[in-house]
Amino acid sequence: MESPFTYILITLFFSSILLAIIFFMTWQTMGKQKYALMFSLSFLASTALWANTLFKSLFLSHNLYWMMGCTLSMLSVVLGTWGHCLRTKTPIPISALLSLAGLGIALTFYFTYIDSFIGMQMSLYLLVDVIFLLITSVVIIRHRKKSRPAEIGASVMHFVFAISLFIAASIALSQGRTMDVELIKLYAVVNFTALPAAYVGMSVFVIYMLASDLAEEMKLLAMTDSLTQSLNRRGFYVHAKQQILELQKQQQHVCLIYWDIDKFKAINDQYGHAGGDQVLISICQMIRQHIKKDDLLARMGGEEFVILIGRTGYDDAKNVAERLRSMINDTPIPFGELHINITASFGVVELGSQDISVEQAINLADNALYKAKSSGRNNVVFS
Ligand SMILES: Nc1nc2c(ncn2[C@@H]2O[C@H](COP(=O)(O)OP(=O)(O)OP(=O)(O)O)[C@@H](O)[C@H]2O)c(=O)[nH]1
Numbered sequence: 001m002e003s004p005f006t007y008i009l010i011t012l013f014f015s016s017i018l019l020a021i022i023f024f025m026t027w028q029t030m031g032k033q034k035y036a037l038m039f040s041l042s043f044l045a046s047t048a049l050w051a052n053t054l055f056k057s058l059f060l061s062h063n064l065y066w067m068m069g070c071t072l073s074m075l076s077v078v079l080g081t082w083g084h085c086l087r088t089k090t091p092i093p094i095s096a097l098l099s100l101a102g103l104g105i106a107l108t109f110y111f112t113y114i115d116s117f118i119g120m121q122m123s124l125y126l127l128v129d130v131i132f133l134l135i136t137s138v139v140i141i142r143h144r145k146k147s148r149p150a151e152i153g154a155s156v157m158h159f160v161f162a163i164s165l166f167i168a169a170s171i172a173l174s175q176g177r178t179m180d181v182e183l184i185k186l187y188a189v190v191n192f193t194a195l196p197a198a199y200v201g202m203s204v205f206v207i208y209m210l211a212s213d214l215a216e217e218m219k220l221l222a223m224t225d226s227l228t229q230s231l232n233r234r235g236f237y238v239h240a241k242q243q244i245l246e247l248q249k250q251q252q253h254v255c256l257i258y259w260d261i262d263k264f265k266a267i268n269d270q271y272g273h274a275g276g277d278q279v280l281i282s283i284c285q286m287i288r289q290h291i292k293k294d295d296l297l298a299r300m301g302g303e304e305f306v307i308l309i310g311r312t313g314y315d316d317a318k319n320v321a322e323r324l325r326s327m328i329n330d331t332p333i334p335f336g337e338l339h340i341n342i343t344a345s346f347g348v349v350e351l352g353s354q355d356i357s358v359e360q361a362i363n364l365a366d367n368a369l370y371k372a373k374s375s376g377r378n379n380v381v382f383s
Pocket residue numbers: 227260261262263264265266268272273274275276277280301302303373377
C-alpha cells in the first residue's frame with residue numbers, strides 16, 4: 001500500500017496537467033494574451049515538479065532531485081507572477097523576478113552541496129515562493145480602484161497559499177543544520193493538507209478572474225459604438241444615471257448636450273460612405289480632445305450624438321456647447337487629399353435645476369436641437 005501522500009501527489013500531478021491545458025486553451029481563445037500562456041507554462045512547470053516528487057530518487061541522486069524540485073517550484077511561481085504582471089500591466093521586469101529566483105537557487109545549491117544545512121536547504125525555495133505569491137496578491141488587488149469579486153478572491157487565495165508555504169518553510173527551517181524526523185513529519189502534513197487546497201483554490205480563482213475579464217470585455221463591446229469607439233445609446237443610459245448622481249453630489253452643474261452633424265447626407269453624397277465614416281470618426285476624436293476625461297460622449301445613432309458634462313460654474317457648462325460648435329466649424333476634416341468642412345447644431349439642457357430623468361432631458365435637448373436646425377443650423381439652442 002502506497003503512502004497517502006503519493007495519492008495526493010498523483011492528484012496534484014493530474015490537476016496541474018488539466019490547468020496547463022485549460023490556460024493553453026484560454027490563451028488560444030482569448031486573442032493569444034501572453035499572460036494566459038504564462039499561466040499555462042507555470043502549471044506545466046508545476047506538473048514537472050509533482051512528477052519529479054513522485055519519481056524522486058528513481059533517476060536522480062537525492063541532492064539533484066532536490067535541486068530540480070526547488071528550481072521547478074520557483075520557475076512555476078516566477079511564470080505565474082509574471083503572467084499577473086502582464087495582465088495588470090504592472091511594470092515589474094521579468095529580469096528582476098528571475099534574479100530573485102536565481103538567488104534562491106544559488107543559496108539552495110550552497111546549503112545542499114557546499115555547507116550542508118538541512119533547514120536552509122528545505123526552506124529557502126519556499127520562502128522565495130512566498131515572496132512571489134505575496135507580490136502577486138498585491139499586484140492583483142492594486143490593479144484597479146475597485147477590484148472585482150474574482151480579483152479579490154484570487155488575491156486572497158494567493159495570500160492564503162503564501163501563508164501555508166510560510167508555515168511549511170518555518171517548520172523546515174526550525175530543524176537547523178541537521179534533519180529532525182519529527183519536524184519532517186509535521187512539514188509533510190502541512191505540505192500535503194493545507195497546500196493542495198490552497199493550490200487548487202488559487203488556480204480556480206485565477207480561471208474565474210479570466211472569465212470575469214472576458215465578461216467585462218463583452219459588456220464593454222455591447223456598450224461601445226464600433227465605428228467611433230464612443231459609448232453607444234445603451235452604454236450612455238447605463239453610465240449616465242450613475243454619472244449624474246456622482247456630479248450632483250459634487251455640486252456640479254450638469255448639462256446634457258444633444259448634437260447632430262448638419263447636412264450629413266450631403267457629405268455622404270459628395271464624399272461617399274467612406275468619407276462620411278471618416279467624418280464620424282474624426283469628429284469624435286476632436287470632441288474627446290475638447291472635453292474632460294469624465295464627460296460622457298455617446299453616439300445615439302447615425303450622425304446624432306450626446307455629451308453629458310459637469311462643470312463647477314453654470315456659465316462654464318453652458319459655454320462648452322458653443323466652444324464645440326465653433327471648433328467644429330473651424331476645423332476641416334482631412335480625408336485623403338481632401339478636407340471636408342462640416343458644421344453641427346446643438347441642443348442643451350441643464351439637469352439639476354429641474355428634477356428630470358435622463359430620458360426627459362434627452363427629449364428636451366432633442367427639441368432644442370430641432371429648433372437649432374430650424375433656425376438655420378450651425379448654432380446652439382438652450383432648452
Ligand atoms: N457614412 C455614414 N453615414 C451614415 C451612418 N449612419 C447614418 N448615416 C447617414 O446619415 C444621413 C443622415 O441624414 P439626415 O437624417 O437626412 O440628416 P442630415 O442630412 O444631416 O440633415 P440635418 O440633420 O437636417 O442637417 C443619412 O444619409 C444616413 O444614411 C454611418 O454610420 N456612416
